[in-house]
Amino acid sequence: MNAIAAVAPRRRWRSWLWKLPLLFVAVTVLQVLLLRFVDPPFTAFMAARQLEAWGTGDFGFRIAYDWRDLDEISRSVPLAVIASEDQNFANHNGFDFKAIEKARAHNERAEERARRRNKPVQRLRGASTITQQTAKNLFLWRGRGVTRYARKGLEVWYTVLIETLWPKRRIIEVYVNTVELGNGVYGAQAAARTYYRKDAKGLAPAEAARMAAVLPNPRRYSIARPGPYVQRRSNAIQRQMRYMGGPAFLQNID
Structure with missing residues (x-):
């Protein structure tokens, strides 16, 4: 009887686990849809x-x-x-892939020049669109290290x-x-x-x-x-x- 009682909470937890992605989608869609009409x-x-x-x-x-x-x-x-x-x-x-490729090539050249001169890179070029920047400003954080990659994933979604x-x-x-x-x-x-x-x-x-x-x-x-x-x-x-x-x-x- 005790074993059966212990299994029940685990089943409830698993039943909620697969619903979490759906809840995330619903909440974020509602967020963005609301701000189409309501000024933040x-x-x-x-x-x-x-x-x-x-x-x-x-x-x-x-x-x-x-x-x-x-x-x-x-x-x-x-x-x-x-x-x-x-x-x-x-x-x-929402994404400018040509600009991303140009920025990547520019940054590689800048990093190579910096290595040859044994100096830090002065200025790297970004390729975030205005839509990406809006998503980041509204909903996300700057983020460094591991959190930066999590933020980038959420930025794509938003x-x-x-x-x-x-x-x-x-x-x-x-x-x-x-x-x-x-x-x-x-x-x-x-x-x-x-x-x-x-x-x-x-x-x-x-x-x-x-x-x-x-x-x-x-x-x-x-x-x-x-x-x-x-x-x-x-x-x-x-x-x-x-x-x-x-x-x-x-x-x-x-």
């Missing part, structure tokens, strides 16, 4: 940054975040981040969900509102008020390009005090914005 009050990255500040004893630290619908943001902002981060945004399905359930316009709207543009400064409106003392609606192309130029390292590079690298990158982004056709390019995602 915060993101995983914002929460992590706030906890990081508290963990160091900085209890006065506050996240700067102020949502604005895409129509309330200068069209130069989405154009600048697309020119900077993901020029195939309008055409890919990227697929976002591309399936959201239109491109919603993806870029969420991205420009939640991307970090300075230490604790998230989104175009908060950055516009912090660095330019104006609303995001009034940002000029050069100002939007400078904001995009600090990505993906907004704590290393400064919008307020742009060094030579940010200035060069900002100029290059402005050229790309013109080459892409200016704000008319955004009709591809409207």
Whole structure:
């Protein structure tokens, strides 16, 4: 009788075990579907940054975040981040495999040059799309070591969900509102008020390009005090914005 009683809990556990993947799918689909219509009050990255500040004893630290619908943001902002981060945004399905291959080849050459000079690699090229970055910002963590690989797997899953359930316009709207543009400064409106003392609606192309130029390292590079690298990158982004056709390019995602 005791043996039979011991088997019953194990059977119940096994019956739940196969349901866990289904529960995960249901919860994540609901998450992404909800945020198609509801503007996120915060993101995983914002929460992590706030906890990081508290963990160091900085209890006065506050996240700067102020949502604005895409129509309330200068069209130069989405154009600048697309020119900077993901020029195939309008055409890919969440992953830009050509960009991934180019980045891999570039990084191999950079690492080889660094080895020959016996110096560390200065700057590696990434190939994350805006959709991937949105997935990471909203739901995930930075991660190192083993946790980094777990995060990458979840990033792929959330990227697929976002591309399936959201239109491109919603993806870029969420991205420009939640991307970090300075230490604790998230989104175009908060950055516009912090660095330019104006609303995001009034940002000029050069100002939007400078904001995009600090990505993906907004704590290393400064919008307020742009060094030579940010200035060069900002100029290059402005050229790309013109080459892409200016704000008319955004009709591809409207």
